Amino acid sequence: MAGDSQLGAQLDNILLVTDSYKVTHHLQYPDNTSTVYSYFESRGGKFRSTVFFGLQYILKRWLVGPVVTREKIDEAVAIYKEHFGRDLFNEEGWNYILNHHGGHLPVRIKAIPEGTVVPYKNVLFTVENTDPKCFWLTNYLETLLVQVWYPMTVATNSRYQKEIICKYLDETADNLEGLPFKLHDFGFRGSTSVESAGIGGAAHLVNFMGTDTIAGIMMARKYYACPMAGFSIPAAEHSTITTWGREGEVDAYRNMLNKFPTGLMACVSDSYNIWNACDHFWGGVLKDSVVERGKNGGVLVIRPDSGDPAEVVIKVLDILGQKFGVTKNTKGYKMLPPYVRIIQGDGISYESLSTILECMKVHGWSSDNIAFGSGGALLQRIDRDTQKCAYKCSYTVINGKEVNVFKQPITDQVKKSKKGRLSLEVINGEYATIQEGHGNPKEDLLQVVFENGKLLRDFTFKEVRANAELEMVKKRQSDS
Incomplete structure (x- = not known):
């Protein structure tokens, strides 16, 4: 000591x-x-x-x-x-x-x-x-x-990603209201120290308001007089799903719906088979519960976490669209019902965002259906040069x-x-x-x-x- x-x-x-x-x-x-x-x-x-x-x-x-x-x-x-x-x-x-x-x-x-x-x-x-x-x-x-x-550099990297997201929202969404929460900070565990997570996490919050890096909100609180700079939601990780066993996967999802009956809730859904999870669980066995939860203002955010991001996002959107139905916004792009959204938290960087959002646009999907989470590429994949x-x-x-x-x-x-x-x-x-x-x-x-x-x-x-x-x-x- x-x-x-x-x-x-x-x-x-x-x-x-x-x-x-x-x-x-x-x-x-x-x-x-x-x-x-x-x-x-x-x-x-x-x-x-x-x-x-x-x-x-x-x-x-x-x-x-x-x-x-x-x-x-x-x-x-x-x-x-x-x-x-x-x-x-x-x-x-x-x-x-x-x-x-x-x-x-x-x-x-x-x-x-x-x-x-x-x-x-x-x-x-x-x-x-x-x-x-x-x-x-x-x-x-x-x-x-x-x-x-x-x-x-973190603030710069984050802002340039905000520009990309803003561009696609402007082209495919009715408004920019969701922009502040479209890029969520997942970078705490990948940072080199708690201090660097705080510094980088606060830098990201200059541009966005979504974060899981608590050190970042504390840094903004202490050094920039901001009582609460960022917000988060209940969310599952793989351990809270896989501990139910493969045969209990649907029960793990049902538990999430029951434990968080209102508000936004995110659930990682690729522990075994993301297509089956979207088709037969979320859009099948649990569909009525998801819809009913939506009547109370609940929003289910489905998180794929593996595979090629652009391909996976489109396929997940297509399956959910078939199961829950779609409407078209004022710009002619497809929207899921307001109680279902997705978040792509794997492979997100300045370089990958345009590819994913352009692919969504080509396939007729509004960028308002998706949010992104970024970890290493947001807080660590940079240096002084x-x-x-x-x-x-x-x-x-x-x-x-x-x-x-x-x-x-x-x-x-x-x-x-x-x-x-x-x-x-x-x-x-x-x-x-x-x-x-x-x-x-x-x-x-x-x-x-x-x-x-x-x-x-x-x-x-x-x-x-x-x-x-x-x-x-x-x-x-x-x-x-």
Whole structure:
């Protein structure tokens, strides 16, 4: 237990939350450096725009308040001496922060509002020291601050899937009312830790309101003032069906109907034979119960969980249509009765959604009949290079002289960095990063969100969601 307590303390020590080589960087800058200014951007990647989200979590979790203490400095001194085999740690610099700033970090961070959707290759936030003696601190914090890549990329991935679903709803459904619940987060168990599940789960909830990742709703609750960001329903897993035995499969389904007589209820139905389950059980032996349950507002959501998603979805819809009947909506697409729906939770990703929804459209089915669940592809099948996220120094002051800093590798022009002080502005309706201090401060979208240990802008989850909403949805909302 003592070991666990010690590890917990170390993991909360901001002095230890950096890459090893950064511990030595205070010795490497030019003499008389007084300012280091760096920025973060998506240099390109899979998606042409990014949803900026998650910086506020990092700031509140790690940087707000007196985060430097005597105990943390002593701990860092001992660990880094053993780690490097000699004294390289900037004990003097951290003591200065403790003694002159009360343990508050003398840096200023400007960022775009969380939830803003910005084309890649634009500045998203900047960092600079506010005390000339702490010039080394700006990039010491890079390791931690760059981890915003994860919530940002999950939110981006989720929003692009929302665009696909919205497109097909617009083409095949009467309205977009069901959109917020069309992509459900199944990713908790596939995440690398509870913390990553919380961060990624909250990022998905920027765009949708369905989740089984409780850590995500707790993260939004604690760091973005959202009492309840996501919702779920009673649902079966294979163990709660297969423990009844193959011969008791229909009894397992009947038990679900009896135990959850009202509201939405999802039941995995492919433990043995999905076609038989839809045809002879749900659409046969249990049909009257399903219909009767519907009279009380109950909705049975049948979940296939194996096979080729597009093929399985169409066949399940066809069987259920034959058993329960179909109607056509105002756009001429087939709808199951309102008390029967399906959720496809296997093989769902940005790449597979269009295939499934296009197949439904070709076969005359409205996309309003289906919801999707996504796990690994939503929260895990991404990395920092998905959006090519990078944090680079672009401006310094050395010997009182301002210097615009940049890199331009001859071997990779994509890695060319920006120069000087930056601002993000909208010019002719398009986002543009203005370099070398030539921006108009009145037009700069970057806001001071953190300065000298204090959080100066506290975004609510409601604000984040509003900023990230699809333009088509915003237009429908304004029209109504």
